[in-house]
Amino acid sequence: MKIAIVSDMHFGYERFYEDSFTQAEKALTMASGMADAILIPGDVFDKRFPKPDVLAKGLRIFKSLSERNWTAKVTAYRNLLNPSERNHTNIPVVAVSGTHERVAEGKENALMLLSIAGLLVDTSESITVIEKDGEKVAVFGLGGTSEERVKPLLEKLAPKPVSGAFNIFMFHQSTYELLPFNDEFIHENELPDGFDLYIDGHIHSKVERTVHGKPFLIPGSTVLTQLKDGEQDSKGFILFDTSTHKHEFIPIGSRKLYVKTLKLEGAKPKDIEEGCEREMESVLRESAEKPIVRILLEGTMANGFTIVDMPVRQVLQRYAAKAYISIDSSGMESAELDKAITDVRSSRAGNRSVKELGMNTLSAKLKEQKFTGGIDAAALFNMLSEEGAKDSVIKKVLAMLLDSDNA
Ligand SMILES: [Mn+2]
Structure with a gap:
């Protein structure tokens, strides 16, 4: 079977709003013409609560994807956290939720809307089996979650490969090996063993590594989010062949x-x-x-x-x-x-500017209050800020202010 991996579409991403839809659509359309199934490792939507315009555009893209002539079918689905949950389509478009879609535990997220609408199968914390001509591909999914939850969740779910199938572990996290500055990130050797392919999202540039001796692939986002050196190559998706175990990156010709x-x-x-x-x-x-x-x-x-x-x-x-x-x-x-920085840092200049700032603020406030008392702001400020200004002084000033108000 040929599997396309398309990730991190970030529908509704504000900086490149139109690109977030057009480039994802390009990737999905190309992928549907080249692959038997499409796997999406998270962040379909950019915001936790996408606006109706974003949801509608996303629904349209997945609706037309669902209407393509798919010969591979989803033949089994099991949610490990919530056994009563079912899949709503047999279309071989299978996704997990990303960190951008994450909502409070027990609440339904934006990706689930696509799943309930029957446009894809949400395999977060679930196993989904895709079949074509007797060949089985099992996808174990783990939705994007906070780093400290990953290991306990994996212990609880205990992901096991399905016998007689090509087994894929799909998730949406950083790994320590990719970003070695946070010890909370899961180490790659802590990922469940025994799978034939590991697919990850979350990282927005392409990654090709091995985990437990098997390919570990990240296609990167379909929309540009980091304007930095090394991001000049076209965005795209990965096409993996389960019979040869080879993969290639397919560029989509994204905005340069x-x-x-x-x-x-x-x-x-x-x-x-x-x-x-x-x-x-x-x-x-x-x-x-x-x-x-x-x-x-x-x-x-x-x-x-x-x-x-x-x-x-x-x-x-x-x-x-x-x-x-x-x-x-x-x-x-x-x-x-x-x-200028040296001047500001030196205490004399620093004190002076703070005092000026205080005086200007007081003066503006007095104007705002239409204070017309027979004393100017500078004198008032000096009285109030005088070292050891006594309660009696403050009372006197207050009385004066009240007097002028009544006048
Ligand atoms: Mn992302």
Whole structure:
């Protein structure tokens, strides 16, 4: 059987709202033409409570997917936490919920809506068997959950391969080996043993590894969510063949990302503007579709200029219609800014600015209250903030304020 793995579609993702639907639809349509079954390891929806517009668009995409001519069928389903739960379709589109769909325990999530509508089988904490021409593929699913729940849940569910089937373990978590900075993440050798293939979601870029000597595959998201170097390749899905145990990545031709680093020394605002324009023009020459561009500014500003003088807004406005452009100026240093930071840090300057701030706030508040008493804000502030200001002083000031109110 040929299995397509399509993950992390994030329907309704705000930054690239349309892409979240069109690119997922492209992946699912291509996958349905190449595979006997489609497996989805989580995050179909971007938000826990998707808006009706997002739900409707998602329903339409899965509705047309369900109407394709599927020869493979789901022939068995068993929910291990809730034995009375059943599947609502035999269409071989099988998913688990992701961390973005997670709701309180015992509540129904957005993915379940697709399942109840009979458009896919939700195999979270369940086993689903797909059959075609006598060949069986069993999918054990674990929905995305908080890291500390993974191991106890696996102990409770005790996932076991189904005999006579090609067994897949599908989940939606980080593993310690992929992100080795959090010891709570499950280690790959703690994943249940005895499966023929491990499929994971959650990670938005493609991963190809082995677990217990078997392939461990993550296709990555179908929509771009991280505008960083290394994300310039097209998004896509994985096609796995259960007879050869081989897989390939199928790119979908997603919207292109360009990450450009602009190195500048002693730069004036004009240099930055011209540099950004040069990069933008070269990107726009080679991209047919509105591209995603991230420009990283690195280096130093000319003397007398700070980050505030950078013409970032002008460049963003000029290209807003032609590209999804963002500029990261955190790599720029300026002598002026360094001096300003030193000034703020020195206690004398720091005290003075805090006092000024306090006085301005008091003055604004008094104006707001239409205070017209015969004392100015500065004098009042000094009386109140005087070291060891006594209750009697505060009472006097209050009385004065009340008097002026009554006047
Ligand atoms: Mn995700």
